[in-house]
Amino acid sequence: MQGEQIPHKMLHQDPFSTWLGIEILECEIGRCKVGMTVRKEMLNSMGKAHGGISYSLADTAFGFAANTHGRFSVSIETSINHIEALNEGDYLEAESVIEKVNNKLGFNIVEVKRGDELVALFKGVVYRTQKEWE
Numbered sequence: 001m002q003g004e005q006i007p008h009k010m011l012h013q014d015p016f017s018t019w020l021g022i023e024i025l026e027c028e029i030g031r032c033k034v035g036m037t038v039r040k041e042m043l044n045s046m047g048k049a050h051g052g053i054s055y056s057l058a059d060t061a062f063g064f065a066a067n068t069h070g071r072f073s074v075s076i077e078t079s080i081n082h083i084e085a086l087n088e089g090d091y092l093e094a095e096s097v098i099e100k101v102n103n104k105l106g107f108n109i110v111e112v113k114r115g116d117e118l119v120a121l122f123k124g125v126v127y128r129t130q131k132e133w134e
Contacts, residue, residue: 001133003029007064009133017060020053024064025093032065033095040088049086057094058110058122065096066106066126070133073106078124090114094122104128 001009004027011017011024020042026033036057044050058080066073086092096110106128112120 001070003068003070006067006070006133007032010064010067011060014060016056020056020060022057022060026095027064027068029068030065030098030101031096032061032068033093034061034064035091035093038086038088038090038092043088047088049088049090051080051082054082054086054092054094054112054120055080055122057092058096058112058120059124061094061096061110062108062122062124062126065098065108066124066128067133069098069101069106069128072129072131072133073126074129076125076127078122080120080122082120084114084117084119086114086119092119096122101128 021036038049042053094112100107106126110122
C-alpha cells in the first residue's frame with residue numbers, strides 16, 4: 001500500500017477519531033495534517049475544550065504520519081504542552097512532521113493550531129514494527 005493512502009485506511013478503521021470528527025487535510029510520506037471542530041460535548045467543567053481533545057487530535061496526526069512509511073508504528077512516548085485554551089466551535093488543525101526515522105524508531109513534532117495561532121505542541125516517539133501495511 002502506498003504510504004499516503006495508509007492514514008485514510010487508518011481513519012476508516014478508527015471509531016474514536018471518527019467520533020471526534022477528524023478529517024485528513026493533507027498527507028504525504030512523513031507528514032500528515034488533520035483538522036476538527038470542537039463540539040459542546042468536548043468541553044470541561046470550565047466551558048473550555050478538555051485537554052484530551054487537542055491531545056487526541058495531535059496523537060492522531062502523529063500516528064498517521066508515522067505510519068506513512070509503510071510499517072505499523074505504535075507510540076512509545078508522547079507529551080503535549082497546552083499553550084492556549086480552546087472553545088466550542090474552534091476549528092483546529094494538527095500537522096505532524098517526522099523529524100527523524102531510523103530502522104526501529106521515529107521522532108515526530110506536531111503543532112496544533114487555531115488558524116495561525118499555535119495552541120499546543122506535541123512530541124512523540126514511535127516504535128516501528130516489522131509488520132507492513134497491506
